[in-house]
Amino acid sequence: MPDVxxxxxxxxxxxxxxxxxxxxxxxxxxxxxxxxxRGAYIDGVLFYAIVAMLIIDRVTSGRIRxxxxxxxxxxxxxxxxxxxxxxxxxxxPRHGWVxxxxxxxxxxxxxxxxxxxxxxxxxxxxxxxxxSALGWSILGVALCVWEALAxxxxxxxxxxxxxxxxxxxxxxxxxxxxxxxxFFVALWLAGGLALLRFWSKR
Numbered sequence: 742m743p744d745v746x747x748x749x750x751x752x753x754x755x756x757x758x759x760x761x762x763x764x765x766x767x768x769x770x771x772x773x774x775x776x777x778x779r780g781a782y783i784d785g786v787l788f789y790a791i792v793a794m795l796i797i798d799r800v801t802s803g804r805i806r807x808x809x810x811x812x813x814x815x816x817x818x819x820x821x822x823x824x825x826x827x828x829x830x831x832x833x834p835r836h837g838w839v840x841x842x843x844x845x846x847x848x849x850x851x852x853x854x855x856x857x858x859x860x861x862x863x864x865x866x867x868x869x870x871x872x873s874a875l876g877w878s879i880l881g882v883a884l885c886v887w888e889a890l891a892x893x894x895x896x897x898x899x900x901x902x903x904x905x906x907x908x909x910x911x912x913x914x915x916x917x918x919x920x921x922x923x924f925f926v927a928l929w930l931a932g933g934l935a936l937l938r939f940w941s942k943r
Contacts, residue, residue: 770788
C-alpha cells in the first residue's frame with residue numbers, strides 16, 4: 742500500500758499525489774457513491790472506507806504502518822487458510838451472516854498482508870507500460886459502465902431484469918450451482934493471491 746520501492750538497500754519514495762493514486766481515489770469514490778445510490782449501503786460504506794484509507798495514506802506520504810514487520814506466512818499456511826475460507830464460502834448460504842463475516846475476514850487478512858513496501862520491479866519500457874495501462878483501463882471502464890447502465894435500465898425500463906441483466910444477475914445461475922460456486926470461489930481467491938504476488942514468492 743505505501744508507495745515505497747526498495748532498491749539497492751535504500752527506500753525510494755514515490756510522489757505523494759501520483760496520477761495513479763488520484764485516479765484510484767476518484768474511481769473508488771464514484772463506485773462508493775453508485776453503490777450507496779442503488780441502496781447497497783454495506784458496499785458503499787466499504788468503498789468509502791477504502792477511499793478514506795487511500796487519502797490518509799497519501800496525506801501521510803505512505804508512512805502509516807499497521808505492523809512493524811510485514812507478515813510473511815509460509816506458503817503451506819497461506820494455502821491452508823485460503824482453502825478453509827474457500828470451503829466456508831462454498832457451503833455457507835449466500836448473502837448470510839457467515840458469508841459476510843468470511844468476506845470481512847478475507848478483506849482484513851489481505852489488508853494486513855498487502856500493507857508493506859512494494860518490492861523493486863524490473864524496468865520496462867514506457868510504451869509497454871502505457872499499452873498495458875490503456876488496455877486494462879478500457880476493460881475496467883467498459884465493465885463499470887456496462888454494470889451501471891444495466892442496473893439503471895433494469896430498475897427503470899419494463900422487464901428490466903430480463904432485458905438488461907447486471908453482471909451479478911448473469912452470474913447467479915453459475916454460483917447457485919455447487920460446482921459453479923466452487924469454481925468461481927477458487928478462481929476469485931487464486932486471483933487475489935496473484936495480486937499479493939503469492940505465486941511468484943519462494
